[in-house]
Amino acid sequence: MAEQILGGKTGVVFGVANKRSIAWAIAKAWAAAGARLIFNYQGERLKDNVEELVAEFGENTPLYPCDVSKDEEIASFFAKVSEQTERLDLLLHSVAFAPKEALEGDFLSTTRDAFRTAHDISAYSLVALTRAATPLMTDGGSILAMTYYGAEKVVPHYNVMGVAKASLEASTRYLAYDLGPKKIRVNCISAGPVNTLAARGISGFSAMLKHYQEHAPLKRSCEPAELGQTGLFLASDGAAAITGQVLYVDGGYQIMGM
Ligand code: NAD
Numbered sequence: 001m002a003e004q005i006l007g008g009k010t011g012v013v014f015g016v017a018n019k020r021s022i023a024w025a026i027a028k029a030w031a032a033a034g035a036r037l038i039f040n041y042q043g044e045r046l047k048d049n050v051e052e053l054v055a056e057f058g059e060n061t062p063l064y065p066c067d068v069s070k071d072e073e074i075a076s077f078f079a080k081v082s083e084q085t086e087r088l089d090l091l092l093h094s095v096a097f098a099p100k101e102a103l104e105g106d107f108l109s110t111t112r113d114a115f116r117t118a119h120d121i122s123a124y125s126l127v128a129l130t131r132a133a134t135p136l137m138t139d140g141g142s143i144l145a146m147t148y149y150g151a152e153k154v155v156p157h158y159n160v161m162g163v164a165k166a167s168l169e170a171s172t173r174y175l176a177y178d179l180g181p182k183k184i185r186v187n188c189i190s191a192g193p194v195n196t197l198a199a200r201g202i203s204g205f206s207a208m209l210k211h212y213q214e215h216a217p218l219k220r221s222c223e224p225a226e227l228g229q230t231g232l233f234l235a236s237d238g239a240a241a242i243t244g245q246v247l248y249v250d251g252g253y254q255i256m257g258m
C-alpha cells in the first residue's frame with residue numbers, strides 16, 4: 001500500500017458535537033489518511049454522543065472535556081494530550097458561539113456581553129489553543145480554523161459573529177507570522193452554508209442554501225466531505241508553502257459581485 005498522506009501524524013480536533021459537525025467531516029478525512037486523533041467535547045451533555053462517534057476510530061480514541069472559554073480546561077486538556085503523545089502535528093478549531101439573541105435583529109443592538117462572548121469563544125480561543133498546542137509541534141504543524149463569508153461582507157443577522165470571524169481571520173494571519181519560523185502553518189477554510197447544529201434554527205437558513213444554488217458559480221454551497229478533503233490538503237505536505245490564508249470552499253460564491 002502507498003504511504004498514507006497523514007501516516008504517523010497526530011492531531012487534536014475541537015468542535016465535534018454530532019455527526020453533522022464540520023469537525024467530524026474533517027476528522028474523518030484526517031483519520032482515513034492515517035492520522036491519530038484526540039478530541040475535545042464541550043461539556044458532559046455532549047460527552048456520550050462524541051464518545052460514541054469517535055469510537056469509530058477505535059475503542060481507545062482519546063477524548064477529554066474542554067470548554068474553550070476556560071483557561072483551566074485548556075490547560076488540563078493539553079496536559080492529558082501530552083500524556084498521550086510526545087508530538088502534535090495538527091490542530092482543528094471548529095468552534096463558534098454567540099448568544100442566540102445576537103443573531104436575530106440588528107447588529108446595532110449587540111450588547112457588550114454578547115460581543116465579548118462571541119469574540120472569546122469564536123476568535124480568542126484560536127490563540128489560546130494554538131499557544132497550548134504549539135509547544136508539542138516540534139516537527140512543524142498545520143493549524144486549521146473554520147470561518148464564514150460574513151467576516152468580510154454583511155450577511156444579514158450574522159451580526160456579531162461576522163465581526164468575530166473577521167477577528168479569527170486576522171488572528172490566523174498574525175499566528176501564521178509568529179509560527180512560520182517553527183514551520184507551523186495556520187489557515188482558515190471559509191465554508192459556504194452547511195446544515196449543521198450551528199446552522200439549524202437560524203431563520204432563513206434554507207433560503208440561504210437556495211441563494212447559493214441560484215448565485216454561486218457551481219450552483220450550490222459545499223458538502224461536508226468536500227470540507228474534509230480541503231482540510232486534508234491543508235494538513236498535508238502539499239500545502240507546505242501555504243500559511244495565513246483563507247481558502248473558500250463555497251461553490252465559488254465569494255468571487256461574485258452580484
Ligand atoms: P456545530 O454546532 O456542529 O459545531 C460547533 C461546535 O462549537 C460544537 O461542537 C460546540 O460544542 C462547539 N462549541 C461552542 N461553544 C464552545 C465552547 N465554549 N467550548 C468548546 N466548544 C464549543 O456546527 P458547525 O457548523 O460544524 O460549526 C463549526 C465551525 O464551522 C464554526 O466555527 C462555524 O462558525 C463554522 N462554519 C459553519 C458554517 C455552517 O454553515 N454550518 C459555515 C461556515 C463556517
Ligand code: 0WE
Nearest residue numbers: 096097098099100148156157158193198199202
Ligand atoms: O458560524 C455560523 C453559526 C455559528 C453560531 C450558531 C449559533 C446557533 C445557536 C454561533 N452561535 C450560535 N448561537 C446559538 O445560540 N455559521 C456560519 C452558520 C450561520 O449562522 C448564521 C448564518 C449562517 C450561514 C446566522 C445568521 C445568518 C447566516
